[in-house]
Amino acid sequence: MSQNEAELLSVLRAQFPAQPPRRLGIAVSGGSDSIALLHLAKRCFSGEDFQLFAATVDHGLRPEAVAEAEWVARVAADIGVAHETLIWKDWDGTGNLQDQARRARYSLLTEWARRNQIETVALAHTADDQAETVLMRLGRAAGVSGLAAIPKRRMQDGVVLVRPLLGVTRAALREFLTAAGLGWCDDPSNENTRYDRIKARKALATLQPLGLDAQVLSEVASNMARAREALDWYTFLAARDLAVIDAGDVMLDLRGFRTLPDEIARRLLLHAVCWIRGGEYPPRRAAVAAVMSALRQEKSAQLHGCLILNRGRRVWICREFKAVEAAHARLGELWDGRWVLSGPVSADAEIRALGPGGLARCPEWRNTGRPYAALQATPAVWRGDDLIAAPLAGMPGSWTARLKGGEEDFYASLLSH
């Protein structure tokens, strides 16, 4: 065994706990990185209680993909690994194709994992991918979280996704494959579709004389990931100390909020807004900075479909009516991605925001202690234009409103990176 191979095996081994998962999946595109991961995992882990699986996603976008998936299947069969090709058929022709293909890839992989009781799926992102991501994020003036770049581990749909090769260069993986007489496919889509990545790759070559190579930048990312973890922890403590949840809204003690270090306060505000709004994408840094400055001047503000209301001793963060005005759900369905309403079965009723019109029909709303603007964006049960119930605005009838994930999720999700 070459020294390079021995080093790669030891890096791979170190990325897993003493007891590796009993059933490990590998996402294999057929490119050098994932083919190397497949062979290395086969050589690294063995034993009666361990089983390796591989899957290739065919996005149906390149005719060669069929042959590549078949080739991966043969490679896997040769080393005794069960392989499956997962075919993406659902593109509806809308949205950004690359983004949709990526989402489809992850959901096909996690669905495959769950079907086969695979707890952990490994992806073969390398130090080169990590370094390119760091450079691209630097170009967008990213902070600590952005520079932490590609995470080593995350959960999706109950499956753990790990990237054990983030500290290893593509060159080392190719050297291993070549020395072992193992082949791989070149994926032309990588070259055609990711222009910003290609630019970053070229920039890396230029930066090398400064010591800024893939290995070093990937170390920077892992330093930043540790710093992010620490910041998340202190944001969590601040949330426990200063935040109270009421009817899905977040209330912050203003005096305590003002004494926080700026970065912790910013993270707490950002988390509150993202938790209320849901979805993957956070607001822009400049927009968050503008709200921080409004709060310093004791003003209210709007951010990312939420309102940030200055209420004297408290900051009240809630959904904005305008952002949910058009949202409607049938009974039993989630409304605004977070509310479930339960009550008597009623055929033609639906859930919509209460709005100013509905709120005018809730004489008891002041007794809730909730701001007028916040209540407008709460879920209500409607039949046509008739308001049947507004469970969060003092007109519950026989209805209750339950928050998906519960209030505790606000705190817990701060630590779930």
Ligand SMILES: Nc1ncnc2c1ncn2[C@@H]1O[C@H](COP(=O)(O)OP(=O)(O)OP(=O)(O)O)[C@@H](O)[C@H]1O
């Ligand atoms: N078609 C595929 N089938 C199976 N696994 C794949 C496929 N494409 C990518 N992967 C997995 O993802 C890893 C990273 O691939 P690649 O760099 O092409 O993805 P990316 O789009 O940059 O990453 P991400 O999808 O995380 O944003 C691969 O090494 C492999 O493990």
